[in-house]
Amino acid sequence: MANELRDIALASKAWPFEEARKLLARYPDGAPAKGAVLFETGYGPSGLPHIGTFNEVLRTTIVRRAFAILSDIPTHLIAFSDDMDGLRKVPDNVPNQAMLREHLGKPLTRIPDPFGTHESFAHHNNAMLRDFLDRYGFEYEFASSTEYYASGRFDEALRGVLRRYDAIMGVMLPTLREERRATYSPVLPVDPKTGVVLQVPVEVIDAEAGTIRWTDPNDGEVMTGSALGGAAKLQWKVDWAMRWVALGVDYEMAGKDLINSVIQSSKICRILGAKPPEGFNYEMFLDEHGEKISKSKGNGLSLEQWLTYGPQESLAYYIYREPKRAKQLHIGVIPRAIDDYWKSVADYAAQPPEQQLGNPVHHIHDGKVPTGVPPVSFGLLLNLVGVLGANANADQVRTYLARYLPAGAPADPALDALVPYAIALHRDFIAPTLKRRAPEGVEIEALRALDASLAAIGDDADPAAAIQNEVYEIGKTFYGKERLRDWFKALYETLLGSEQGPRMGSFIALYGIDNSRRLIADALSKTAD
Known part of the structure; x- marks a missing residue:
């Protein structure tokens, strides 16, 4: 069965298998020397984690699972936090903003936690990231940029950057505005006086020793120091490439807004002697106003908000579908996502294997799809x-x-x-x-007819089917087939207070005939005879 499933997956057009086949082609001779295929996701802890962060880990995990069907090569996932980045702006959705402004430019792990619960701002946000990844049950290793730099784990890769400093500058300078070129450096020293990550030109003195020289922008002093052991960090596009090389990253996806960054980082990765990872650029989530969701703005939805109004499976379902199409992410999409999820669950059992592998719920549940479906949407x-x-x-x-x-x-x-x-x-x-309006015109007589019809149905008939038929026949009588939509709209607006609604047969059966007749009576009481 495993071989049969693998053969079907090799031909599947589902996007996770298309991505997994890239990795299969990357290692045609079996496992790499490091022993496993390495997946990576990145998180910038300058703001609170949001669904965009969760989205990247989920989609990467889904590709990882798809690869496990195609290959026996072990896999590993690193969730990497860029917590050594300097804080450039204060997020809008955190407390103690005045305090944070006093620490602008410092690495996020050296800024006090505005919430007062952790060692630093980055430690707080990293803990939030791990919490919501753990709650969903992801298998991953958390990695901290600060720890990797300070421990010396990146030192050899950093020497590689210093050795190829001019070539990297040749990649980056043409992409920058003229005024930015004058101050750009791939290496950013951490000021030993202020602790700020400096954006200053740097001269490489000794690549093997990791020694660099720069001019202090505050007092003009010429400084010489190390770029190793956490005394400096890299500009993020260079940092990204260095990390791919140092860790041996094989797969990392990114948002569409980072396409140019992927291109530049891939060039630098090749300069450093490695092959860039596989991956693809997904479209961004938008808020209800069509704007990109942002950690600093706090717009869009938080993971906590979605899980207040819908189960995590519905969120995973929404994230899985159409990753290369921009989608709005707000409270209003949750009900549809829940019902679409359960519709896919209902379809799964009767589907042949090739269709099951294209069904989102297969990937959400790693093939262990629930068998029961709620009898009410x-x-x-x-x-x-x-x-x-x-x-x-x-x-x-x-x-x-x-x-x-x-x-x-x-x-x-x-x-x-x-x-x-x-x-x-x-x-x-x-x-x-919700605002129930008074019925008017033909709606009044149609509602009276519906009330009389419900009174005659009784409780012995198949409620939903019988009621739906009566609703439909009354609509044809008073509106004609061509205007049935107006009849249902009238029912929703006068009885439920909304412009859209359910199959009325199912609703009336659920709410009860007597209760539904009282709804009709209440609506009719608002009209003038």
Whole structure:
């Protein structure tokens, strides 16, 4: 079965397998000398981790899993924090901003934690990164730029940069504005007087000893010091390439906004004598206004926000799909993501293996896809919570669900788990937008007809199917087939208070005929006879 699955994966057009095949071609003769294929993701802890960070680790992990189907070569994932970077601006979404401004330019691991809980600002943000990666169950090794520089682990690669200093300058200078060329240096000394990461021209004195010379921009003193052991760091494009070389990185993806950076870093990587990693450039997530989400702005969604209103599987599903298409990331996308996820789960069992390998849930669950599907959609659950009102609680919602399920059917754990998400989402975001309008014109007579039809249905019929048929027939009578959309829109706006809604047969069956008739009566009471 493993060989059969491998053969199917080799031909699969699913993007994780397309990426994994790049790595297979990279090592046609088997495992590399270092013993494993190395995946890397990067994190800049100048701001709090957000879904963009989670996105990169998840997608990289999915490629790693796909490669494991194609090859027996071991793999390893490093989540690398650029925590030796100097703080360039104070994020908008952290406390004690005045204190942080006093430390601008210093490495993030040498800046006090504005939250007052960790050794430094970087230690705080690194802890947050590890926490949300651990909560999802990622397998990774955390790596700190500060620790790698200070321990000397990068020293030999740094000597390589100093040996090829002029060639690296030849790559970088043509990409810079004229005024930036005058001050650019691949190597950034850490000022021994102030602790600030200096953006100054540097002269290489002795590449093997790692000695450099620069002029102090504050007092004009000519300084000579080491570029090794954490006394200096590299400009980030050079740093990226150096890290690929020092660690032997085989795969790293990046956002579309870093395409030029990937190009320059790849050139430098080759100058340093190594092959650049495989990878691809994914499109960026946008907030509800179409702007790129940013750690410093804190726009878009945090991981905590998504997990307040939807399960982590729905987030993984949203992230997996169409990585090369820009997508908005805000609260409003969560309900659809939940229902699309469960639709894919429902499809999975009956699909042949080649389709299963293209189904997002296969990659989200590493082939261990759930077998049960909630009998009620999340959208329908939201509508139920909506009509129950602002004071709806989980027990009340579950009582309605129990009445809807077949007699004697056990509670559904997957559906039960969705109830708190629906209540929270409705309370915090949907309830303030709902406004039931009074019916008017033909809507009044159509609602009266629906009420009479519901009264005649009784409780013995197949509720959802019978009710849906009645709703449809009343719509044809009063609106005609060509205007049925207007009929359903009227139902949503007058009974539910929204422009969109569920299949009314399913909703009325869930909410109950008597309760639904009371909704109709309440709507009709707002009209003038």
